Amino acid sequence: MTQTYPTNWDVDKYKDDTEPEQHWELRKEFMEVHKGKFSEDYLVALARTFANVEFMGCVYPAAVMIRISELSKDVAHKYREIKKTKLQRTFVTASSAAESKAKRKSDPGPTRRN
Incomplete structure (x- = not known):
């Protein structure tokens, strides 16, 4: 038998006012899809981890x-x-950018012939 968890909590209370709307929408969808499969606290942590992986490339x-x-x-x-x-x-x-810029300045470029 699979354990179920309460689903009567509001996902929107976990919206962070500083996060971009696209990030929130994806994190919210993650929580809504999996609501009831995990405890509220654990699901919120999973959703934050999911967002960190997707948007910031974090590795766990x-x-x-x-x-x-x-x-x-x-x-x-x-x-x-x-x-x-x-x-x-x-x-x-920065060193690669400086080197590239220096090469451009020293290279006169193609010569034009008439």
């Missing part, structure tokens, strides 16, 4: 990552598809 111990992966596969599908089409940021070290 393997057992946690496996659980989050299993619980999020249906919830995050649409978000992940949208994310694939968005521009991805690329970070470079």
Whole structure:
């Protein structure tokens, strides 16, 4: 027999006023989909962990990552598809950027012939 948990609590009370709306919507959906499967406190923690993995690239111990992966596969599908089409940021070290800039200044570029 599978244990069930109370579902009469309000997911919206866990909205963080500082988090972007897209983040909240995905975290809220995660909680709503799994409400009743876990205790309220545990589900809220799982949802926060899920958001940290999705939005900030956090990595947790393997057992946690496996659980989050299993619980999020249906919830995050649409978000992940949208994310694939968005521009991805690329970070470079300051030394690499300076080196690249120096190379551009020393390279006169192609010469034009008439």
